[in-house]
Amino acid sequence: MNSRAFGAIVPPADRHADALAQDVDAQVAALVARARAAQRDFASAGQQTLDMAASAAAWAIMEPLRNRQLAELAVRDTGLGNVDDKFQKNFRKTLGLLRDLHGRKTHGVIAQDTQKGVVEIARPVGVVAAITPSTNPAATPANKIINALKCGNAVIVAPSPKGHSACALLLDFIHAELVKAGLSPDLVQMLPTPITKAATAALMRQADLVVATGSQSNVRMAYTSGTPAFGVGAGNVASIVTASADLRDAAAKIARSKTFDNATSCSSENSVVIESVVYDAMIDALRAAGGVLLDASQKRALQDVMWVDGKLASRCTAKAAPTIAQLAGLDDVAAQQSAFLMVEESGIGADHPFSGEKLSPVLTVYRARDFADAAALVDQIYAYMGAGHSVGLHGADPAQAVTLAETLPVARVIVNQAHCFATGGNFDNGLPFSLSMGCGTWGKNNFTDNLGFRQYLNVTRVAFPIAAAVPEVDELLGDYFGRVGR
Incomplete structure (x- = not known):
């Protein structure tokens, strides 16, 4: 029974909590009100204005001097990743998004089907709450802001506490570009510091749409906020190396993906499953690509430092391999750089x-009898963690990729590519550029796409009358009747 309903005295601590x-x-x-006021005029300003706003936000992070400042601040304040890779990520992910958005209609009539008599009209969703992680404190907010503006929305960012400084600097740059373009800075805002769960939850409740990337606790909070939400699943990517693979090429791509930005990406390989017939040769290729294989005692020392009470330790997250080895007391390994x-x-x-996500340049290696066994191992790994995300395949048989797509709980199969670059879109594949990957019902998500501009739009359909076309029953059920009778 709620005693407050009967006028009972409320303890001072509860009164203080209520006031807070x-x-x-x-x-x-107040933030949402300013965003709504700015968005009302912006939404009706036309495609050219929407495109200009998206371009302003893109150039704010792509301009080299500003990009370098953002990368340096992100690494300094989060302690995650490295500056050069963040600089590259900020530029390439934004350039790729601009490519995907170029010429796309997101205002007014966007499609007409004269045969069906349907006209589709793009409508903004309103105010977007963008929940962003510390691993990409500039690139992910920029991606969401650009998509939101392209579709006529305002956006309020809830950064991670560690990433708030980089996000604030990004917004300073975006505001300067918006002012140059004659647009209101209130179109893009962020929660004030200190960033708290209470403020993030309040934003989720008051916004019109939530797009959440980061911890699964934030994603779950988004789904239970009462506001329509898109969230992403957990990462724990595995790649399969088959007997038909170009081992040197596969090892180089896995190494590049595993080490980029110290493995901050959820798309970086956590495990590689190798067919037995090429296992030793692939291990040699991975060594040649910069890896070092630990023995059993070294593995135990690494496990002790990477996990504390069953939880991944932040001290190892997104650190360079020699640093992690040194933390584990493996000075001889650290010395190998x-x-x-x-x-x-x-x-x-x-x-x-080690079968789970590590968010560090640590790669788990499994031996499989053959391709079927490799696929079964990956299925078991994803039953533990990472279902819905994606799987890598290195080999010469395209049919094996289709088999994985038909049988594993994954939204993407990445073939003969460096996984962390490819799964979020790259210039040498056809996937949309994004830093947020939907994992479908396997990963407790409501979509399997790379999060893109379509998720930031409502679509209104106008239906005109057309000539009636009523099919005969036998036309539709004839095959069924022929097989089982009427």
């Missing part, structure tokens, strides 16, 4: 933490 909650709600409501560490594993699940 009301204050947070009021602060967020290897690009990534490898551990052999046969088990899967909580008792075998």
Whole structure:
């Protein structure tokens, strides 16, 4: 029974908590009100204005001097990744998004089907709450902001506490570009510091749409906020290396993907499953590509430092391999200055933490009897963690890629590519550029696409009358009747 309903005295601590909650709600409501006011005029300004706003936000992060500042600040304040790779990520991901958006209609009539008599009209969703992670404190907010503006929306970013400084600097740059373009800076805002769960939750409740990337707790909070939401699943990517693979090429691509930005990407390989007939040769190729294979005692030392009470330790997240080796007391390994560490594993699940996501340049290696066994191992890995995301395949048989797509719980199969670049879109494949990958119902998501501009649009359909076309029953059920009778 709620005693407050009967006028009972409210303890001072509860009164204080209520006052704080009301204050947070009021602060967020003020941001949302400004966003709504700016968005109302912006939404009706036409395609050219929407395109200009998206371009302004893109150039704000792509311009080299500003990009370098953002990359340096992100690494300094989050302690995650490295500056050169973040600089490259900020530029390439934004350039790729601009490519995908170029010439796309997101205002007014966007499609007409004269045969069906249907006209489709793009409508903005309103105010978008963009929940962003510390791993990409500039690139991910920029991606969401550009998509939101392209579709006529305003956006309010809820950055991670560690990433708020980089996000704030990004917004300073975006505001300067918006002003140059004659547009309101209130179209793009962020929660004030300190960033709290209460403020993030309030934003989710008050916005019109939530797009959440980052921790699964944030994604779950988005789904339970009462506001329509797109969230992403957990990463734990595995790649299969088959007997027909170009081993040197596969090893180079896996190494490049595993080490980029110290494996901050959820699309970076966490495991590689190798067919037995090429296992030793592939291990040699991975060594040649910069990896070092730990022995059993070294593996135990690494596990002890990477997981504390069953949880991944932040001290190892997105750090360089020699740093992680040094933290584990493996000074001889650290001295080798290897690009990534490898551990052999046969088990899967909580008792075998190397089978899960590591967010560091540490690669788990499994031996499989053949392709079928490799696919079964990946299926077991994803039953533990990472279902819905994607799988890599290195080999010469396209039919095997189709088999994986038909049987594994994945939204993407990445063939003969560096996984962390390819799965979020790249210039040498046809996937849309994004930093947020839907994982479908396998990953507790409501979509399997790379999050893109379509998720930021409502579509209104106008239906005109057409000549009636009523089919005969036998035309549709004739095959059924022929097989089983009427």
